[in-house]
Amino acid sequence: xxxxxxxxxxxxxxxxxxxxxxxxxxxxxxxxxxxxxxxxxxxxxxxxxxxxxxxxxxxxxxxxxxxxxxxxxxxxxxxxxx
Numbered sequence: 001x002x003x004x005x006x007x008x009x010x011x012x013x014x015x016x017x018x019x020x021x022x023x024x025x026x027x028x029x030x031x032x033x034x035x036x037x038x039x040x041x042x043x044x045x046x047x048x049x050x051x052x053x054x055x056x057x058x059x060x061x062x063x064x065x066x067x068x069x070x071x072x073x074x075x076x077x078x079x080x081x082x
Contacts, residue, residue, distance in 0.1 A: 019045040026051040029059070 001009070022043040025031070031052050037044040062070050 015042060018043045019048060022048045023051045026055050029055060031055055 022037060022045070026048060033056060036052060037048060039049075058067070058070075065073070
């Protein structure tokens with residue numbers, strides 16, 4: 001690889017790292033419908049947009065409960081009926 005090709009690969013890797021971090025932030029709830037990365041920004045990716053949609057949908061459906069509370073409520077064993 002030429003020096004230019006290596007530089008291009010490194011720049012792409014750095015951008016992918018920022019995009020992945022954005023997905024993590026969105027998944028953990030660090031998003032607001034009023035402040036999102038724009039499609040033309042450095043950290044935006046289609047995956048980020050999908051994670052934001054999922055997180056905002058979760059927050060709406062969870063009714064203020066945390067992910068752990070939702071999992072606890074939905075994954076606990078059903079009580080046996082006699």
